[in-house]
Amino acid sequence: MKLSRKPNIMRVPKLSDQISDFLIAEIESGNIKPGELLPSEAELSDQFNVSRTVIREALGRLKYDGLLESSQGSRSKVASDGSKRVFRMNQLEANNLEEIAYLYEFRAILESEAAALAAVRRTDEDLDEMRQLIGDLSRASEDHRDGTGANVDFHKEVTAASKNPYLIDFMSFLGNKIRDLVQADRDSSIQIGLPHEVQNEHIDIFQAIERGEPDRARKAVRAHLQNAAKRRGVTID
Secondary structure (H helix, E strand, O other), X not given: OOOOOOOOOOOOOOHHHHHHHHXXXXXXXXXXXXXXXXXXXXXXHHHHOOOHHHHHHHHHHHHHOOOEXXXXXXXXXXXXXXXXXXXXXXXXXXXXXXXXXXXXXXXXXXXXXXXXXXXXXXXXXHHHHHHHHHHHHHHHXXXXXXXXXXXXXXXXXXXXXXXXXXXXXXXXXXXXXXXXXXXXXXXHHHXXXXXXXXXXXXXXXXXXXXXOOHHHHHHHHXXXXXXXXXXXXXXXX
């Protein structure tokens, strides 16, 4: 069976993300104060009407963000020193065009420079990986399959070829955000009939890196992300 049109499926945030976002808002507003103990996992489970596993996952995210400290028993304490908090990005809202534009702009700054470095530092093995992913993207486009995984992996491979460990680690940290954005990009591209145009943009990036042309690689990534942003209805410089 072939569908007459592409389904528009909304991606609902996970329960644990919704709970952690709620608790973050409570902490940032001062309703839950530094040094204050949170209710136990069992009590939070009852209050939110979810399983303790979901609560544990939500609290784990807050601990990772540096907002919570472990305490005795099954209770956690709000960190007294907010300066220890690690970099965090809020859940991307599909209809928040301003937030989407900022993320594209952020990616363009990081990934264009990563591509320029990759054009200078890439190895034959890096090029083989990129070439394979370009092929995967092409086959996905021809078969009308979801190529999100190959798309994200291609951008990760470009960053990996930069050989800068800080860029590599940070882009890995941004992985889920980028995957959500790329998925929405590809959904949009398929809907408006542009998968081949998108594929050509990836080929331009690859060829610039393959030929060792850093300025061209930088411009190719920026052009790709500017076009991707435009396909989502936003503009970046």
